Amino acid sequence: MVKLKCTVAYDGTHFFGYQVQPEKRTVQSEIEAALKKLHKGCPVRIAASGRTDRGVHAYGQVFHFTSDLRIPEENWAKALNSLLPQDIFIRQAEQVDNAFHARYDVRRKEYRYRLLTRPEPDLFRRFYTTHIPQPLDIGQMQAAARFIVGTHDFSSFCAANTSVIDKTRTVYELAIEPFADETIIRIAGSGFLYQMVRIITGTLLDVGMGKFTPLHVAEIVAAKDRNSASKTAPPTGLTLWKVTY
Amino acid sequence: MVKLKCTVAYDGTHFFGYQVQPEKRTVQSEIEAALKKLHKGCPVRIAASGRTDRGVHAYGQVFHFTSDLRIPEENWAKALNSLLPQDIFIRQAEQVDNAFHARYDVRRKEYRYRLLTRPEPDLFRRFYTTHIPQPLDIGQMQAAARFIVGTHDFSSFCAANTSVIDKTRTVYELAIEPFADETIIRIAGSGFLYQMVRIITGTLLDVGMGKFTPLHVAEIVAAKDRNSASKTAPPTGLTLWKVTY
Numbered sequence: 001m002v003k004l005k006c007t008v009a010y011d012g013t014h015f016f017g018y019q020v021q022p023e024k025r026t027v028q029s030e031i032e033a034a035l036k037k038l039h040k041g042c043p044v045r046i047a048a049s050g051r052t053d054r055g056v057h058a059y060g061q062v063f064h065f066t067s068d069l070r071i072p073e074e075n076w077a078k079a080l081n082s083l084l085p086q087d088i089f090i091r092q093a094e095q096v097d098n099a100f101h102a103r104y105d106v107r108r109k110e111y112r113y114r115l116l117t118r119p120e121p122d123l124f125r126r127f128y129t130t131h132i133p134q135p136l137d138i139g140q141m142q143a144a145a146r147f148i149v150g151t152h153d154f155s156s157f158c159a160a161n162t163s164v165i166d167k168t169r170t171v172y173e174l175a176i177e178p179f180a181d182e183t184i185i186r187i188a189g190s191g192f193l194y195q196m197v198r199i200i201t202g203t204l205l206d207v208g209m210g211k212f213t214p215l216h217v218a219e220i221v222a223a224k225d226r227n228s229a230s231k232t233a234p235p236t237g238l239t240l241w242k243v244t245y
Numbered sequence: 246m247v248k249l250k251c252t253v254a255y256d257g258t259h260f261f262g263y264q265v266q267p268e269k270r271t272v273q274s275e276i277e278a279a280l281k282k283l284h285k286g287c288p289v290r291i292a293a294s295g296r297t298d299r300g301v302h303a304y305g306q307v308f309h310f311t312s313d314l315r316i317p318e319e320n321w322a323k324a325l326n327s328l329l330p331q332d333i334f335i336r337q338a339e340q341v342d343n344a345f346h347a348r349y350d351v352r353r354k355e356y357r358y359r360l361l362t363r364p365e366p367d368l369f370r371r372f373y374t375t376h377i378p379q380p381l382d383i384g385q386m387q388a389a390a391r392f393i394v395g396t397h398d399f400s401s402f403c404a405a406n407t408s409v410i411d412k413t414r415t416v417y418e419l420a421i422e423p424f425a426d427e428t429i430i431r432i433a434g435s436g437f438l439y440q441m442v443r444i445i446t447g448t449l450l451d452v453g454m455g456k457f458t459p460l461h462v463a464e465i466v467a468a469k470d471r472n473s474a475s476k477t478a479p480p481t482g483l484t485l486w487k488v489t490y
Contacts, residue, residue: 009368010368021320087371088368120336121334123256123331126332128369
């Protein structure tokens with residue numbers, strides 16, 4: 001038996017999220033279907049670094065699985081890609097130690113959120129960006145970001161319907177960077193609560209639009225109450241960029 | 246009655262091309278359906294600068310129509326966009342002289358063809374670029390382009406199934422430009438024959454891959470025979486960029 005770690009990109013547009021759900025097209029079920037074919041009908045279960053919601057994309061999602069097939073390490077990605085649909089692509093497959101776990105061993109996760117910041121929409125990027133037609137004050141958003149970076153109880157930035165008890169997480173980095181006609185929010189942390197990146201993004205957008213001051217974000221963090229933060233930003237702009245072990 | 250000239254962008258991915266076809270989703274039928282709604286059920290016919298094939302996109306397609314509605318000029322685009330699907334967007338609508346014709350008055354058309362020139366594919370651009378994993382010799386392609394620019398009988402670069410008799414056209418400009426991990430082919434001319442841009446692109450690709458020399462392209466032009474040129478490049482990379490009157 002060998003254990004394989006795969007780095008996978010997917011376009012979340014036409015999936016009902018990452019995780020298997022009965023009767024729905026999900027990323028996990030498509031990958032497991034490809035693995036089943038490769039294993040002559042034997043089911044293979046994969047474990048990913050975490051889920052992504054419906055409409056959210058991934059450039060560097062990671063999952064692992066074990067296999068008794070004798071395929072040279074460098075041929076795994078090609079073998080899987082030949083069986084996967086056009087909207088999933090295995091970027092890398094490497095053999096790892098049997099102790100490796102794609103979820104439990106995560107040290108750092110990075111997400112990127114693409115905002116299309118110009119008056120006119122762009123239909124060619126409608127599935128990959130969130131369109132903000134009004135001007136944003138990037139300086140104010142950057143000032144607000146400083147109150148989010150660090151180790152906090154992120155209850156204010158966690159969707160209500162979650163079973164997680166300890167909501168303490170560490171945000172290592174939160175950058176807001178203009179790039180051509182887009183503004184990219186880049187956030188890295190030890191791990192993220194359910195919809196945490198999208199609620200942080202929604203809150204930063206309200207700061208950028210002048211609905212409240214950067215300092216008010218410190219109060220939102222302190223409140224530990226989901227109702228104090230802003231609306232959840234749409235999934236389309238969001239990509240799970242990189243997972244580090 | 247007023248005559249309106251509209252500049253429209255569309256994502257060609259989910260259309261069976263521009264022109265109306267029975268039982269098919271086309272750009273023209275979607276726009277005419279929106280206009281019919283706006284005109285309380287009265288059919289309105291539009292005339293565009295020309296067709297685009299299935300899978301081909303537009304950033305600056307132009308069409309005209311006449312209407313007896315009293316809508317201020319600046320509200321037309323908004324009114325139409327509210328009735329159009331997500332993959333069609335009217336960028337501008339302006340009132341024009343009654344003599345204007347979107348097809349007969351064209352002076353210049355510009356197309357852009359996006360090549361993704363790197364080993365790894367990119368699923369987020371799979372509908373908007375054509376992936377060329379092997380390296381291209383841009384200098385050779387630029388040298389070949391010089392034999393295409395100018396006024397020629399472009400029979401070699403016209404799909405066989407066409408009813409057009411005079412195949413003389415003028416190509417004003419043909420640039421091949423690297424841009425990040427893409428190579429953009431920009432071509433402007435007086436008008437283009439059926440699949441002409443895609444056949445020129447396919448031929449330039451063969452030059453870039455070293456299948457033949459730039460000078461051989463001069464021979465292809467002189468042959469006036471579709472069989473002398475290369476395969477038609479896929480539609481996905483192609484966008485009708487701008488129409489000038």
